[in-house]
Amino acid sequence: xxxxxxxxxxxxxxxxxxxxxxxxxxxxxxxxxxxxxxxxxxxxxxxxxxxxxxxxxxxxxxxxxxxxxxxxxxxxxxxxxxxxxxxxxxxxxxxxxxxxxxxxxxxxxxxxxxxxxxxxxxxxxxxxxxxxxxxxxxxxxxxxxxxxxxxxxxxxxxxxxxxxxxxxxxxxxxxxxxxxxxxxxxxxxxxxxxxxxxxxxxxxxxxxxxxxxxxxxxxxxxxxxxxxxxxxxxxxxxxxxxxxxxxxxxxxxxxxxxxxxxxxxxxxxxxxxxxxxxxxxxxxxxxxxxxxxxxxxxxxxxxxxxxxxxxxxxxxxxxxxxxxxxxxxxxxxxxxxxxxxxxxxxxxxxxxxxxxxxxxxxxxxxxxxxxxxxxxxxxxxxxxxxxxxxxxxxxxxxxxxxxxxxxxxxxxxxxxxxxxxxxxxxxxxxxxxxxxxx
Ligand code: HAM
Numbered sequence: 185x186x187x188x189x190x191x192x193x194x195x196x197x198x199x200x201x202x203x204x205x206x207x208x209x210x211x212x213x214x215x216x217x218x219x220x221x222x223x224x225x226x227x228x229x230x231x232x233x234x235x236x237x238x239x240x241x242x243x244x245x246x247x248x249x250x251x252x253x254x255x256x257x258x259x260x261x262x263x264x265x266x267x268x269x270x271x272x273x274x275x276x277x278x279x280x281x282x283x284x285x286x287x288x289x290x291x292x293x294x295x296x297x298x299x300x301x302x303x304x305x306x307x308x309x310x311x312x313x314x315x316x317x318x319x320x321x322x323x324x325x326x327x328x329x330x331x332x333x334x335x336x337x338x339x340x341x342x343x344x345x346x347x348x349x350x351x352x353x354x355x356x357x358x359x360x361x362x363x364x365x366x367x368x369x370x371x372x373x374x375x376x377x378x379x380x381x382x383x384x385x386x387x388x389x390x391x392x393x394x395x396x397x398x399x400x401x402x403x404x405x406x407x408x409x410x411x412x413x414x415x416x417x418x419x420x421x422x423x424x425x426x427x428x429x430x431x432x433x434x435x436x437x438x439x440x441x442x443x444x445x446x447x448x449x450x451x452x453x454x455x456x457x458x459x460x461x462x463x464x465x466x467x468x469x470x471x472x473x474x475x476x477x478x479x480x481x482x483x484x485x486x487x488x489x490x491x492x493x494x495x496x497x498x499x500x501x502x503x504x505x506x507x508x509x510x511x512x513x514x515x516x517x518x519x520x521x522x523x524x525x526x527x528x529x530x531x532x533x534x535x536x537x538x539x540x541x542x543x544x545x546x547x548x549x550x551x552x553x554x555x556x557x558x559x560x561x562x563x564x565x566x567x568x569x570x571x572x573x574x575x576x577x578x579x580x581x582x583x584x585x586x587x588x589x590x591x592x593x594x595x596x597x598x599x600x601x602x603x604x605x606x607x608x609x610x611x612x613x614x615x616x617x618x619x620x621x622x
Contacts, residue, residue: 197309198303199301199303199309200310201308205514207509209514210499211495213341214314214341214498214499214502215495217341218337219292221333221340222292222333225290225316225329226290227290227316227333228290229292229293230291230292230293231295232275232276232278232279232293232295233269234268234295234296235267235268235269236266236267236269236274236278237266237267238255238265240274240275240278241267241270241271241274243480243481244271244273245271246447247387247447248391248446248447250271250299250445250446251270254270254301255267255300256298268298269295269296269297270299271297271492272315272492273315273448273474273490276291276315276317276490277317277474277483280319280478280486281483284483287319288320288321288326290316291317291319292317294312295313296311298310299311304465305462305500306465306494306496306497308496311494311496311497312495313493313494314493315491315492315493316334316491317489317490318330318488318489319488322451322473324422324425324428325424326489327428327451327473328429330489330490331491332432334469334471334491338456338469341498341502342507343458343460343501343502343507345501346456346459347437347456347457347458347459348436349436349455349456349457350425350429350436350438350439350453350454351410351411351439351442351443351452351453352414352421352425352452353410353472353473354410354414354415354450354451355415355418355451355475356450359410361413362408362413366390366393366407367385367389370392370407371385371386373403377399377400377403381400391443391445393441393443394441394443396464407441426438444470448477449472449474450473450474451473452473453470454491455469455470456470458504460504461500461504467494467497469491470491470492471489471490471491471492472489472491473489474489514541514561514562515542515561515562515564516540516564516565516606517535517541517543517563517564517602518542518544518557518558518563519531519532519542519544519566520544520558520566520569521545521551521569522551522569523569524548527574528544531579532544534599535567535599535602538599540599540602540603540606543563545557559584563584564584564605564606565581565583565584566580566582567579567580567581567602568581573592578592579592579595581593581598581602
């Protein structure tokens, strides 16, 4: 083996991380919020494999770093060339081409993505995306719907410092015409900017447009703009999208230099930037149309549009905006065993099966130690199985958030009693995904 020592082997690999409680509660809340919206908008969950044949991705981004330089590629024991998913659109389109569902096909997904990037805050080698894709309609109303799905998601989480940036790449012909003009322009202004500028201007002129290098900004700002090269049809589509967003009261800014990182984009493109994050990693979501992709993958000509949202970046944005992670306690009840006859196990089980979140300690700890754990657990109520109460088939219940004295409740009724208190205080709605019963 390599000379790595145990200390580095038994850590998550560089650029990856674990999500543990209590942070994972917000993670779950983010996923549940998105899942709820996607369902309300009529999207169905689609789960695709973590790896695909490498060609699925090569076809969509031969000129993009994500595919050329950052992909995790592997050969399996059967000699197949596979790649860990670097992004979510290609697998969804591959699944569409494979299964041919009736269009329009409205899909949403939650999936890890892998990119061999230089890790920094907000940029990881494994990141999670929530996304949505619609295949089979080129109606600009769909562009508006897709953008509204994402826009309202950030709002539902309580994020306020989110900007929507909008552009159009036009149809494939518009794009090709523009790229030629841009390449000429950049080539003519490359003197003194060094070899890197010249090479990028020649090979990937679009990618240069959002380069951050200070010295290049003047030339980039004066570059011809894609929106001047849109066909009448592409222009009308883009106008329709803008009017649709206006009608829904969704603010946006136009930026003809917004160039998204994949080759498949046509027509409407967009990005959501968080002003609470560092400028280099402020994209908390992005997407656009890809009207040629299904055909390029051997399927019927099928327009498509969608977006991906980086969960880690949304988490950082929530933190940066000071949003509280959770509105209440994780647990409804903590059961304290003062009798030691095994009743604790049946009582905890009964509470849980009735829909309450309940926990206990293990290993026969002293009553005093159990109370300490109950206090620290953040549970709403302690349920005390005391000897005296046990003789009367009842339990003691203490509100852990108030100074109210412990009261006695018949054991049969304790679940209902706590549920009633919980409903009064509205804690039930805390996660919206706890699978409540009764
Ligand atoms: P993307 O812009 O590459 O687009 O990624 C979407 C989002 O994923 C970004 O806005 C960002 O929030 C997050 N993200 C990307 N890379 C990283 C990373 N290394 N670490 C943390 N977060 C990251 C796509 O992937 C397209 N498939 C989106 C799309 C869907 N276009 C059409 N449909």
